[in-house]
Structures are given as structure tokens and as C-alpha cells.
Amino acid sequence: MRRALRTFAALALALTALALWAGTASATPEQVLADQADNGIIDGTYPPADLSAAITLAKQREGAQTDAAIRAVRDAQARELFGTAQAQGDRAKPAAEQGTGTPEVSPVLRLPEAPVVDPGTTVPVPFVILSVVAGLLVLGGIGASTFRRVNRVTRATATR
Secondary structure (H helix, E strand, O other): OHHHHHHHHHHHHHHHHHHHHHHOOOOOHHHHHHHHHHHOOOOOOOOHHHHHHHHHHHHHHOOOOHHHHHHHHHHHHHHHHHOOOOOOOOOOOOOOOOOOOOOOOOOOOOOOOOOOOOOOOOOOHHHHHHHHHHHHHHHHHHHHHHHHHHHHHHHHHHHO
């Protein structure tokens, strides 16, 4: 029984590590800045560490587009952290061309919006893996509880 519990624990640990590894797709700061240089907006989703590294890299380069790159990376950070969505064309146009005379509100001050999910989109892989691990842990707990109860009853009947 101990061997089965060790195997179960090792399997649960391996699945958890796989879920964490699958959830952390990383990009280089150069890729983040290349995404910004493409159209002035960071279209992809990047981990916060990569966005911070992209800001550091942009400051080191000190070119004509440094401020625009830093602003785009900070907007991407706000989207990642606070869930704010921003129309892709809004950032490139001045406020007068957007149809309103009011200045644009910083992404940090906007209320978070629910992410838009296309119909038929699949469930994220880390969620599925962690759900399976949670189910296995629940089943393992039920099995261990049942084993202890049956073992206790058989010992009690054997000593009588």
C-alpha cells in the first residue's frame, strides 16, 4: 500500500510540475519589443517578468522609439495584471480622431473587462492538468480513508 501511495504522490507531483511548466510560455524581451515595433501595440500575451525585462531593454537602447516602446509595454502590463482591454486602433489615434474631445484614460485607471473568448475555444491545458491532479488527490483521500476504516474493523474483529 505504501508503494502505491508513493507512486500516487510522485504522479501527482509530476502532473503539477507539468501544469506549471506548460503555463509558463516565455518570450525574450527582444520578441516583446519586436511585437511592439510591428504596429505600435503589443498584441501577444507575455509573462510579467518578460514585460519587465522588455522595459529594461528598451531603456538600455535609448532610441527614438524608447518612450513609445515603454508606454506599450506598460499598457501590456496593465492588461495582464488588471485585465483591462484596449481597442487596438485606439492607441495609435489621437483623442481628436477618436470622436471624443476628452483625453484617453490611462489603462491603470480603467475598470477591468472580462476577456473576450471566442466560441469553441478549448480549455487551457494547465487548468485540465490541475483538475486531474485535484481529482486524483480527492480519490486518493477517499481510498486512504476507506482503507484505514476497513483495516480498523478487521483488526477489531480479529482481536475478539
